[in-house]
Amino acid sequence: MTVKKQLLHFAAVTARTLHLWPAINRTGVFNRARRRKYPDTLVHLDVVITECCSLKCRDCSNLMQYYKSPENLDPQEIIESLKSLFCVVRVHELKLIGGEALVSQKALAEILVYLRDEARGSYDEIRIITNGTIMPGDALVKVMKETPGLTVVFSNYGKLSVRKDEFSELCRTQGIDFILNPEDEYWWDYGRPVKYNATDRQTQGKYAGCYARRLCTSLYRGRLYVCPRQAHGIRLGMMPEAEGEYVDLLDTSLSGDKLREAVLGLTDRKDFISACRYCIDGKLVKIPKAVQISGPLDHEQ
Ligand code: SF4
Numbered sequence: 001m002t003v004k005k006q007l008l009h010f011a012a013v014t015a016r017t018l019h020l021w022p023a024i025n026r027t028g029v030f031n032r033a034r035r036r037k038y039p040d041t042l043v044h045l046d047v048v049i050t051e052c053c054s055l056k057c058r059d060c061s062n063l064m065q066y067y068k069s070p071e072n073l074d075p076q077e078i079i080e081s082l083k084s085l086f087c088v089v090r091v092h093e094l095k096l097i098g099g100e101a102l103v104s105q106k107a108l109a110e111i112l113v114y115l116r117d118e119a120r121g122s123y124d125e126i127r128i129i130t131n132g133t134i135m136p137g138d139a140l141v142k143v144m145k146e147t148p149g150l151t152v153v154f155s156n157y158g159k160l161s162v163r164k165d166e167f168s169e170l171c172r173t174q175g176i177d178f179i180l181n182p183e184d185e186y187w188w189d190y191g192r193p194v195k196y197n198a199t200d201r202q203t204q205g206k207y208a209g210c211y212a213r214r215l216c217t218s219l220y221r222g223r224l225y226v227c228p229r230q231a232h233g234i235r236l237g238m239m240p241e242a243e244g245e246y247v248d249l250l251d252t253s254l255s256g257d258k259l260r261e262a263v264l265g266l267t268d269r270k271d272f273i274s275a276c277r278y279c280i281d282g283k284l285v286k287i288p289k290a291v292q293i294s295g296p297l298d299h300e301q
Helices: 003-017 021-026 029-037 075-086 101-118 138-146 164-174 200-208 211-215 228-235 256-267 274-278
Strands: 041-048 090-097 123-130 150-154 177-180 218-220 223-225 246-248
Touching (some): 041 256, 090 101, 101 123, 138 164, 150 164, 164 177, 200 274, 223 256, 228 274, 246 256
Parallel strands (some): 041 090, 090 123, 123 150
Antiparallel strands (some): 223 246
8 A cells, every 4th residue: 555545544444443434425515526537527427327136135235135026127218318318418337237237138239329329528438337147249249349438347246146257258268348246245224215214414414425326326227326325315216206306307498507517516415315314324334245146135124
């Protein structure tokens, strides 16, 4: 670790220990720094292409374990949403996610063709996030090879990721960039999606220190959300419909400066969102990753 990184790490640990994140965040210092470095750019965007997954992880922070009838999403609606977004901002890192993205290969290929042919100047990097359980078909491999800036990222769940070696070898031979994450990672516990008894100050603290709200701005069913947990929590009826906490990219009355302001305002947001009341507090508890269950969980249990 370089000296600069060591100092930053020490400052972050000190801020967490002294519960300084809410106060630091409210100054807007991070938002201003990000906006200076990436003007009119979303640094990270998670594009949800399916609710279906080939694994059943008990502690999925995106709440996939609660879907009883998960669906593959309409690629044309996703493309229309991206077109609307790209009219007003660029995206630095665009992630295509599920569920498991490879479950919906036809949609994935269709979206990649759009990004390759019509949106090349609107993003810097594309990442396909996969759990390494499904091999891509020939049509998908072809478009993956032809899409500039594309990297396949394997969430490595050890033995559960049964096709990761075969898939990563295919990437290697086909000249597709890939990253195989280390196997021994853990997850942070976000808790069950129930309303927790926290004060506004404590909830602000969760939001300020939250990894998801900084790295996982999410496009889901035409709406842009601060984080995927809120997007799916609302869809599943576990969290309240949160007017003013998302941007409807398919709303034709929103365009130009108004849309840009709404999009950047969402990603620069300082105040917590209502969904943060449904996350466990910010104690950063580590849990084993990808513990499997046999079927969908019942929210009420
Ligand atoms: S709801 Fe709030 S605390 Fe929970 S993951 Fe999303 S931004 Fe973070």
